[in-house]
Amino acid sequence: MVIIGLSFSGCASKGAAEKEIFFHDIKSKEDSSAKDIYYMSDRVINFMEPLSDGGILVATQGENGKQFLEVFCRDDYMGEEQDTYYSQVTYDENVDELYLFNASEGRVEVKDKQLHTTAVLMNDFYPFEVKEMEKVGDWLLILYVSDNPYESGMEHAEPQKDGYVDYGETLLCVNRLTGEIRQSKLKGIIGLKYEGGEHAYLYSHRGKDYTLDIYEPSSDKVLHSLECNDVGYLFSFAVLGKKLYYFGISNEGICSMDLETGAIQLEIPKIITFLQSDFDVEGNCLIYLNRKDMEICALNAASGEISKGGYSAAVNNQNCDLVVGMVGPYDLTFPFQAVNELSGFNVGTYESPVVADSSFEQKLLLKLLAGDSDVDVYFLTVSGAEMDKLRQDGVCYPLDGSETLKKENGRFFDFLSDYLTTDGGRIWGVPLSAYGSCLLAYPENMKKCGVSEGDFADFFSLLQMLRRINGTEEQHAFVWGSSYGYDLLTNYASNNKPADYGSEAFCAYFQEMWDGWTEYEEYGLANHPAMGRADVKKSLYESSVTLDPEESVFAILSVSEVLAREELRQGTKVYPTPRITKNSKQDLAVTKVAIINPNGKHKEEAVKYLETLTGYLAENNVLGVVYKDQEAYQGWIDVQDPCIRAIYDINANSVVRDCGIAADIYINDVKAYQHKEIDLDAAIKSIQRKEDAYRNE
Amino acid sequence: MNRFRKWLLPCAPGFFGFFFIYLMPFALTVRYSLLSDLFSREFVGMENYLKLSGNPYFRLAMKNVLIFSGMASVLTLVLSILLSYLLLPHGNRYVLLRAVMVAPFFIPSSAVIRAWGRIFPPAFYGYGLPDAGLGSYLAQLPLLVIFLWKNLGFCFLITYLSLQGIPREVIEAAQVDGAGRGRTFRDIRLKMIVPNLYFALLLVFVSSLSVYRESMLYYNTQYPPNAVYLLQNFMNNHFEKMNYENLAAASVLFVGGISVLVILLFGLGGREGKTS
Numbered sequence: 001m002v003i004i005g006l007s008f009s010g011c012a013s014k015g016a017a018e019k020e021i022f023f024h025d026i027k028s029k030e031d032s033s034a035k036d037i038y039y040m041s042d043r044v045i046n047f048m049e050p051l052s053d054g055g056i057l058v059a060t061q062g063e064n065g066k067q068f069l070e071v072f073c074r075d076d077y078m079g080e081e082q083d084t085y086y087s088q089v090t091y092d093e094n095v096d097e098l099y100l101f102n103a104s105e106g107r108v109e110v111k112d113k114q115l116h117t118t119a120v121l122m123n124d125f126y127p128f129e130v131k132e133m134e135k136v137g138d139w140l141l142i143l144y145v146s147d148n149p150y151e152s153g154m155e156h157a158e159p160q161k162d163g164y165v166d167y168g169e170t171l172l173c174v175n176r177l178t179g180e181i182r183q184s185k186l187k188g189i190i191g192l193k194y195e196g197g198e199h200a201y202l203y204s205h206r207g208k209d210y211t212l213d214i215y216e217p218s219s220d221k222v223l224h225s226l227e228c229n230d231v232g233y234l235f236s237f238a239v240l241g242k243k244l245y246y247f248g249i250s251n252e253g254i255c256s257m258d259l260e261t262g263a264i265q266l267e268i269p270k271i272i273t274f275l276q277s278d279f280d281v282e283g284n285c286l287i288y289l290n291r292k293d294m295e296i297c298a299l300n301a302a303s304g305e306i307s308k309g310g311y312s313a314a315v316n317n318q319n320c321d322l323v324v325g326m327v328g329p330y331d332l333t334f335p336f337q338a339v340n341e342l343s344g345f346n347v348g349t350y351e352s353p354v355v356a357d358s359s360f361e362q363k364l365l366l367k368l369l370a371g372d373s374d375v376d377v378y379f380l381t382v383s384g385a386e387m388d389k390l391r392q393d394g395v396c397y398p399l400d401g402s403e404t405l406k407k408e409n410g411r412f413f414d415f416l417s418d419y420l421t422t423d424g425g426r427i428w429g430v431p432l433s434a435y436g437s438c439l440l441a442y443p444e445n446m447k448k449c450g451v452s453e454g455d456f457a458d459f460f461s462l463l464q465m466l467r468r469i470n471g472t473e474e475q476h477a478f479v480w481g482s483s484y485g486y487d488l489l490t491n492y493a494s495n496n497k498p499a500d501y502g503s504e505a506f507c508a509y510f511q512e513m514w515d516g517w518t519e520y521e522e523y524g525l526a527n528h529p530a531m532g533r534a535d536v537k538k539s540l541y542e543s544s545v546t547l548d549p550e551e552s553v554f555a556i557l558s559v560s561e562v563l564a565r566e567e568l569r570q571g572t573k574v575y576p577t578p579r580i581t582k583n584s585k586q587d588l589a590v591t592k593v594a595i596i597n598p599n600g601k602h603k604e605e606a607v608k609y610l611e612t613l614t615g616y617l618a619e620n621n622v623l624g625v626v627y628k629d630q631e632a633y634q635g636w637i638d639v640q641d642p643c644i645r646a647i648y649d650i651n652a653n654s655v656v657r658d659c660g661i662a663a664d665i666y667i668n669d670v671k672a673y674q675h676k677e678i679d680l681d682a683a684i685k686s687i688q689r690k691e692d693a694y695r696n697e
Numbered sequence: 698m699n700r701f702r703k704w705l706l707p708c709a710p711g712f713f714g715f716f717f718i719y720l721m722p723f724a725l726t727v728r729y730s731l732l733s734d735l736f737s738r739e740f741v742g743m744e745n746y747l748k749l750s751g752n753p754y755f756r757l758a759m760k761n762v763l764i765f766s767g768m769a770s771v772l773t774l775v776l777s778i779l780l781s782y783l784l785l786p787h788g789n790r791y792v793l794l795r796a797v798m799v800a801p802f803f804i805p806s807s808a809v810i811r812a813w814g815r816i817f818p819p820a821f822y823g824y825g826l827p828d829a830g831l832g833s834y835l836a837q838l839p840l841l842v843i844f845l846w847k848n849l850g851f852c853f854l855i856t857y858l859s860l861q862g863i864p865r866e867v868i869e870a871a872q873v874d875g876a877g878r879g880r881t882f883r884d885i886r887l888k889m890i891v892p893n894l895y896f897a898l899l900l901v902f903v904s905s906l907s908v909y910r911e912s913m914l915y916y917n918t919q920y921p922p923n924a925v926y927l928l929q930n931f932m933n934n935h936f937e938k939m940n941y942e943n944l945a946a947a948s949v950l951f952v953g954g955i956s957v958l959v960i961l962l963f964g965l966g967g968r969e970g971k972t973s
Binding site: 371394689697 | 824938940
């Protein structure tokens with residue numbers, strides 16, 4: 001009894017009457033369930049917001065990377081493709097208004113249910129992330145993270161012993177009537193939720209305790225606090241009835257804590273709802289977005305019944321025509337359900353987690369290699385040695401028997417077509433992604449800063465130019481889209497097989513990159529002394545992030561971003577991303593592929609499925625500029641546009657990225673060099689030795 | 698039936714476990730080593746073995762393992778015999794010392810590798826030595842010292858207790874015949890414990906094959922300097938590249954080689970035992 005009492009100590013400190021303050025009263029509302037949520041879409045969901053009477057707003061990923069905002073009501077539907085990007089929404093049923101955060105324009109918009117903008121509440125608001133928005137009375141509460149916690153060098157973005165991660169969340173209060181904007185003095189806020197009444201719930205970390213707070217926006221005060229250390233750190237939460245529902249770091253599913261007794265229970269296992277906005281309360285129901293299966297569901301708190309609205313990716317694998325093994329569907333570059341529908345097959349999935357998980361990818365590979373027959377088609381994210389293995393004869397079921405797939409393979413640029421063919425001349429797979437980067441420059445601003453095309457010729461010219469313009473008083477800005485695989489050892493290996501790391505160019509590059517720089521991050525080029533944000537005024541950096549045509553000089557971006565955003569092609573020029581040497585080719589990363597299991601039970605169906613898939617990818621331009629024939633782009637982009645023509649030429653003369661030895665193999669050499677334990681010769685010799693061993697062992 | 702009940706029945710669980718946990722998986726490994734790959738599963742006979750024996754990195758790895766294990770096990774045995782010689786006359790006076798010497802065997806390598814890194818700077822042994830030639834084998838020195846530190850106590854215990862087990866009358870008889878301490882040790886004591894020495898050598902040799910763990914911790918890479926590129930590095934890298942047929946063939950060759958060595962040692966030990 002003592003032990004039981006102690007285990008509930010998280011709630012024992014408050015009396016019953018005090019704990020009632022935290023309950024969300026649901027007695028006065030009528031029963032409701034997701035049967036009333038009218039939602040039907042096959043697109044990937046960004047976020048959702050229940051509206052009154054079973055309506056729901058859903059933001060989905062449309063074609064060409066554009067967002068779709070849709071409002072589903074009992075008797076009405078409103079859907080619109082957006083030219084801009086919204087990342088957060090909240091709804092106030094009292095005034096029947098939607099409040100959306102426009103991440104592209106940096107403002108908070110007020111819309112009606114017909115998606116007409118009726119007002120703009122805030123402008124010039126560019127946080128790193130808006131975690132949640134809620135409307136409490138006249139106050140719009142916005143919980144946001146202002147800066148990227150890892151790039152801005154915030155050391156407290158590391159998990160503490162109790163699991164708490166301080167991302168620097170800030171609570172902003174905006175008065176809808178007066179327009180007053182006020183930043184809350186409260187710190188350590190993890191989550192925000194509103195379930196009705198005059199106050200909001202905050203989930204916070206104060207000192208050493210996790211707490212559920214009752215917050216009053218008008219006074220910016222926490223009125224009541226309930227210790228929740230047994231819950232710990234969480235990603236999303238809601239309070240319904242007498243329970244705190246949450247998705248925590250255990251990742252088991254939706255758990256609940258009884259606010260009265262402190263008892264913790266796993267309510268719904270094996271689902272994932274990791275964003276704040278994935279939870280909401282409507283009537284008696286907890287409405288949640290299950291990202292594992294991409295379905296909107298409702299848990300009735302009174303009956304315990306779970307009902308599902310809308311499209312579900314979960315299929316009974318025993319009755320399906322073929323099974324796909326993959327991470328997704330959230331992680332896929334195409335709408336999985338749409339392709340399944342088109343194929344006409346009943347498609348099952350093999351235990352797919354929502355987010356990219358390298359251990360699951362390994363598990364899929366091992367299944368394939370072990371000759372398991374229960375998965376027919378694999379969607380794999382692979383690189384390096386794994387890709388080399390898939391390209392060997394006999395590993396994947398050859399696709400040459402299909403005229404459609406053969407023809408599709410022949411349409412690609414030659415280097416890509418060759419890559420998808422084994423040494424024995426068999427087509428082994430279908431690419432699901434093709435990422436390339438390019439340099440987008442603003443000629444007018446280049447002239448102002450004395451930057452010429454020659455400065456983009458190679459890596460060293462680029463560095464010299466950056467040093468030159470960083471030292472001047474001229475207004476200028478640049479963007480380093482470093483996450484798109486800029487030239488580290490990867491591209492050197494792509495272009496030079498076997499790679500000679502002892503070359504003059506590489507040695508010069510190595511010294512330039514690592515000399516005197518003790519912090520190493522694989523993609524942390526923004527921290528390099530020549531390119532660091534420290535050298536650029538903050539306001540200029542912010543303008544460069546949005547690619548302000550008045551101030552930006554150049555940006556290194558993904559090709560897909562340049563193709564998707566027409567404004568980026570106005571008055572700009574596209575160049576290949578500078579390499580170590582002038583004559584090195586651009587590289588295209590093909591990391592996601594679809595292959596057929598040679599030991600699968602439904603190979604014929606799998607071939608037909610891939611035929612449908614390739615047709616969909618081609619029709620919707622998912623792979624981007626990868627086809628030789630320029631007529632393939634008709635109706636999508638104009639190849640005669642100078643920027644697009646430049647992208648076409650860059651892609652046509654590329655190589656598929658070959659990572660060579662993986663980064664974690666050479667990182668020790670780089671670190672030893674940076675810490676002056678070894679000189680350049682020793683570092684280069686070591687990297688070369690490892691490369692030779694990797695290729696020849 | 699009596700013999701069955703007395704000997705075979707109690708051993709049955711052991712045989713059962715050995716068969717299913719070791720022999721059967723090994724048989725599968727042998728099968729994989731005769732296939733082209735795990736996909737087409739085409740029988741290629743000895744092709745994988747021929748490719749492997751021509752692979753310069755496989756040969757390098759085998760050579761390094763034999764050199765290191767040979768050096769490490771012989772040195773450990775010699776040092777343990779020397780220590781036994783020094784401590785034997787003192788009887789049970791240094792019990793604590795014996796316990797302390799065995800302690801490193803139980804300390805996880807990961808707990809002490811940083812300390813060893815201060816004595817043997819990885820920058821020098823990892824980068825400062827030539828790639829080939831006698832000088833390159835200095836790269837094995839840190840691993841050799843760490844191995845000795847870990848295993849010397851255990852080996853010493855075996856030799857010391859074996860020597861202690863020799864009947865006093867034998868020693869006294871030798872002393873009466875005029876044999877000195879050194880001669881008694883060399884010609885009487887050591888010869889009487891030869892089977893135990895072979896056993897100790899075998900144990901130390903097998904232990905030396907797991908030095909890969911210390912190598913990974915010390916050099917912190919799958920591609921250490923050539924002189925310490927071991928068979929386990931080779932096999933691990935092929936596992937990552939999913940070349941399971943190479944892995945299987947390398948395992949079979951390795952097991953075959955070790956088995957020959959073990960049978961040899963057992964045979965020699967047994968014969969010497971009978972002679973002594």
